[in-house]
Amino acid sequence: MTLALEVRALRKAYGPLQAVDGLDLSAAAGAVTAVLGPNGAGKTTTVEICEGLRAADSGDVRVLGLPPGAAPLRARVGVMPQQAGAYPGARCGEMLRLMASYYRDPLNPSQLLDRLGLTAADRTPFRRLSGGQRQRLSLACAIVGRPAIVFLDEPTAGLDVQARQETHRLIRDLRDEGVAVVVTSHDMDETATLADHVVVVDSGRVVAAGTVADLTTGGDAIRFTSTPGLAVTSLPLPPGASAAEPEPGRYVVTGAVSPELVATVTAWVASQGALPQDIQVGRRSLEDVFLELTGRAVR
Amino acid sequence: MTVARPPARPAPWGAILAAQTGMELRLTLRRGESLLLTLAIPLALLGFFAAVHVPGAGIEFLVPGILALAVMSTAFTGQAIATGFERSYGVLARLGTTPLTRPLLLTAKTLGVVAVEVVQAALLVGLGLLLGWHPHGNAGTAILLLVVGTAAFSGLGLLMAGTLRAEATLAAANGVYLVLLLLGGVVFPLDRLPGWLQAIAEQLPTAALSDGLRTALGHGSGFPVHGFLVLVGWTVVGIAAAAGTFRWQA
Numbered sequence: 001m002t003l004a005l006e007v008r009a010l011r012k013a014y015g016p017l018q019a020v021d022g023l024d025l026s027a028a029a030g031a032v033t034a035v036l037g038p039n040g041a042g043k044t045t046t047v048e049i050c051e052g053l054r055a056a057d058s059g060d061v062r063v064l065g066l067p068p069g070a071a072p073l074r075a076r077v078g079v080m081p082q083q084a085g086a087y088p089g090a091r092c093g094e095m096l097r098l099m100a101s102y103y104r105d106p107l108n109p110s111q112l113l114d115r116l117g118l119t120a121a122d123r124t125p126f127r128r129l130s131g132g133q134r135q136r137l138s139l140a141c142a143i144v145g146r147p148a149i150v151f152l153d154e155p156t157a158g159l160d161v162q163a164r165q166e167t168h169r170l171i172r173d174l175r176d177e178g179v180a181v182v183v184t185s186h187d188m189d190e191t192a193t194l195a196d197h198v199v200v201v202d203s204g205r206v207v208a209a210g211t212v213a214d215l216t217t218g219g220d221a222i223r224f225t226s227t228p229g230l231a232v233t234s235l236p237l238p239p240g241a242s243a244a245e246p247e248p249g250r251y252v253v254t255g256a257v258s259p260e261l262v263a264t265v266t267a268w269v270a271s272q273g274a275l276p277q278d279i280q281v282g283r284r285s286l287e288d289v290f291l292e293l294t295g296r297a298v299r
Numbered sequence: 300m301t302v303a304r305p306p307a308r309p310a311p312w313g314a315i316l317a318a319q320t321g322m323e324l325r326l327t328l329r330r331g332e333s334l335l336l337t338l339a340i341p342l343a344l345l346g347f348f349a350a351v352h353v354p355g356a357g358i359e360f361l362v363p364g365i366l367a368l369a370v371m372s373t374a375f376t377g378q379a380i381a382t383g384f385e386r387s388y389g390v391l392a393r394l395g396t397t398p399l400t401r402p403l404l405l406t407a408k409t410l411g412v413v414a415v416e417v418v419q420a421a422l423l424v425g426l427g428l429l430l431g432w433h434p435h436g437n438a439g440t441a442i443l444l445l446v447v448g449t450a451a452f453s454g455l456g457l458l459m460a461g462t463l464r465a466e467a468t469l470a471a472a473n474g475v476y477l478v479l480l481l482l483g484g485v486v487f488p489l490d491r492l493p494g495w496l497q498a499i500a501e502q503l504p505t506a507a508l509s510d511g512l513r514t515a516l517g518h519g520s521g522f523p524v525h526g527f528l529v530l531v532g533w534t535v536v537g538i539a540a541a542a543g544t545f546r547w548q549a
Contacts, residue, residue, distance in 0.1 A: 051396050052395075052396060053392055053395070053396065053548065071400075074309060074396065074397060074398045074400070075306075075307045075308050075309040075397075075398050076306055076307050077396065079393065079396040079397075081389060081392065081393055083388070083389035084388075084389070085388065085389035085390050085392065085393030085394075086388070086390060086393075087322070087326055087385065087388070087390055088384065088388055089326045089329050089330060090322065090326065094322075094325075098318055098319070098322050099397065101310060101314060101315065101318035102309060102310055102315050102318070102397045102398040102399050103307060103308070103309060103310055103398065104307075104308040104309060104310050104311075105307070105308070141393075145307050145397070145398075146307045147307055148306060148307065
């Protein structure tokens with residue numbers, strides 16, 4: 001496996017705020033690497049350093065074996081920033097064709113517009129595009145030069161379902177062509193379906209890394225929601241199992257999960273005059289892992 | 300499965316420069332407020348002040364002054380405002396990650412400015428000739444002054460655009476435009492000003508360019524040493540300060 005991106009012990013502070021605090025990250029060619037984290041975790045700062053847009057305070061970053069911003073990388077790195085980054089007065093197709101003109105062998109801009117559902121907006125000025133159209137144009141601009149590695153900063157933020165799915169297909173195609181795709185996200189479902197490798201970041205550090213399967217194994221449990229405040233101590237559990245209400249209305253029964261245990265739990269909830277909802281048996285979801293790792297406080 | 304493919308390469312720099320310059324020009328031509336500033340206002344001022352006959356400011360005075368104003372409006376005011384908003388929209392940072400290098404981007408911007416100036420000069424000289432202007436002197440000297448003036452105003456415009464917020468640049472660039480219009484020897488001679496103010500105004504780039512052009516295009520013209528040196532000074536200060544402080548990200 002070829003590593004397209006290697007980040008070691010990266011640090012970056014803005015004044016007193018340590019945005020990135022000793023972060024390690026690697027991304028392989030032909031794989032989707034998701035950098036997952038809550039707002040303010042340091043995801044964008046990290047990718048902006050990799051793109052050469054910001055200087056690191058310390059640490060070592062290699063993009064395709066070169067330091068970020070090195071001249072040969074200009075044609076080989078695709079960047080989709082969080083802010084779309086287009087001339088407000090440029091038309092949608094005009095902006096993409098301008099970006100295509102920077103490369104010797106670009107993708108066909110008209111076909112790319114068609115694929116992303118932007119053909120009807122070809123002549124629409126950027127400032128009149130909807131948020132979703134801007135996102136799709138920005139993605140098109142990032143990949144039009146046939147890069148070997150792309151950094152996509154929250155590529156599906158604000159997209160409707162159809163556009164999100166087309167974006168996912170496009171990302172998978174890039175991966176299948178051997179492109180290293182680095183995606184930042186705070187969308188669990190998206191990450192779970194899309195990423196080959198997940199790096200969970202919080203407060204500028206990596207708190208977990210691995211495949212989605214790696215991260216979600218363990219923690220055999222039944223999870224459900226119901227009326228808050230049920231008396232979990234009255235639940236007739238087999239030896240080795242335990243029940244808890246980690247937050248009001250959200251219940252977790254841990255132990256060896258069996259059909260009998262599920263039946264016991266649902267019968268008990270019914271006996272309390274409540275309805276069990278969202279029953280989830282077995283593996284933790286990526287969201288559970290994420291919340292356990294990064295805490296529940298809103299930031 | 301992984302399909303091997305050759306590394307992506309940048310287009311030849313000439314092709315990038317041509318595409319980028321075309322984009323800069325189209326964007327300029329689409330901005331109505333920019334055309335008002337760079338074409339309509341200078342032409343209207345030339346026609347108006349030629350008609351009202353301010354003593355000491357006949358057509359021989361007005362055409363060089365309005366040419367200086369036109370250079371200022373394009374290279375300084377228009378460029379500062381456009382670049383400031385490009386920076387705030389994140390365009391400059393994004394393009395900085397592509398094969399469009401900073402020297403290519405700045406060259407494209409400069410070519411766009413020069414192209415607009417050629418149109419401005421053609422229209423203003425044409426209107427001046429219609430209104431009875433008889434240029435003398437040395438066209439080569441005039442062109443040299445226009446080039447140095449463009450460099451000076453571009454440096455100052457980019458200094459402003461690269462350091463201030465876009466909205467602050469918009470306000471400041473228009474404010475400076477108005478001040479330099481009044482203190483630039485554009486529509487009335489500087490000797491109408493109080494002595495102390497005249498002494499200051501003569502060191503400002505607009506007056507240096509307008510008086511320099513008047514010397515170059517007037518009767519018995521020599522080389523406008525003072526104006527030339529003032530413009531060179533502003534060029535060095537403006538470009539050095541812009542290069543040292545320009546932030547590509549908002």
